[in-house]
């Protein structure tokens with residue numbers, strides 16, 4: 671994880687101070703990339719202790735489409751509590767559905783992106799095509815432009831569709847899922863930071879890679895979690911589709927360090943990184959390459975305990991407050 675420390679160092683030396691909505695300013699640098707060969711090890715930060723169980727709890731919550739901090743807590747992850755319950759702007763938001771609600775964040779979009787179509791009532795070919803794709807008619811109405819129209823709806827399981835495409839058409843260059851739903855950004859406690867995930871199967875090598883785009887990344891707290899969760903997701907998808915994880919490429923829009931995280935990161939810069947650990951996925955998650963069977967329902971069935979690190983050496987724990 672020297673590349674993580676190099677990024678921290680370049681934000682400290684080349685970044686600039688900037689205010690933001692939280693009231694804790696940051697040193698920010700626009701545009702950064704980290705790239706890991708997962709066959710060389712799992713990208714766990716070693717210059718402090720990574721809260722690995724918390725991070726996989728968060729990932730499992732996303733996989734289940736959770737939108738409640740209570741569900742994340744039940745999975746061993748408390749990092750959403752403050753965003754759900756301690757942010758004045760969110761507490762006053764009319765879309766908030768009571769204590770612990772986060773709105774339709776991350777997993778809600780990954781697994782149930784709400785999709786609507788308005789089609790002319792007379793266009794039976796379009797309506798039949800939409801219904802063939804799983805859209806159901808909600809209502810008929812008079813549209814001011816179209817005249818008689820039908821409204822159709824379906825929830826898109828983007829992640830499942832990615833796995834289905836890896837299975838059926840692995841050379842497709844469109845195997846991605848997105849968290850940034852413009853129609854619902856205002857309904858979320860926090861608009862998504864990690865928002866675009868694209869899978870790249872290599873049929874020749876039977877390997878799979880992931881590109882991840884993060885629009886805004888808190889290098890002190892968020893980055894170690896986002897790296898671990900992205901890599902763990904790629905391992906899981908590889909297991910379920912029969913590909914070996916290979917490249918994990920991590921793109922950051924706004925890479926920043928909060929002012930009150932500077933001492934923690936400076937301490938990490940004095941520490942020599944340890945060799946990377948390995949990720950072990952439990953045997954109960956079926957290996958598509960061994961069984962020959964495609965069992966994508968495991969996306970919902972995995973538990974935090976199905977993920978463990980082997981040979982994780984790390985320096986002493988360090989932490990810092992989260993900006994809300």
Ligand SMILES: Nc1nc(=O)c2c([nH]1)NC[C@@H]1CN(c3ccc(C(=O)N[C@@H](CCC(=O)O)C(=O)O)cc3)CN21
Pocket residue numbers: 720721724747748749750753860888891892893895988989990992993994
């Ligand atoms: N300011 C901010 N930074 C973030 O990274 C962040 C948010 N907000 N809000 C939403 C999510 C939640 N994520 C978080 C939030 C907190 C920790 C954190 O405090 N980590 C501690 C360990 C916490 C524990 O074990 O429960 C750490 O020291 O790594 C990590 C990720 C990433 N996100």
Ligand SMILES: O=c1ccn([C@H]2C[C@H](O)[C@@H](COP(=O)(O)O)O2)c(=O)[nH]1
Pocket residue numbers: 690691860861863864886887888889891892893896
């Ligand atoms: O997975 C995550 C979630 C959040 N963050 C950080 C990035 C920012 O510091 C804040 C979000 O604030 P915005 O004003 O919406 O950018 O949370 C992260 O690093 N990783």
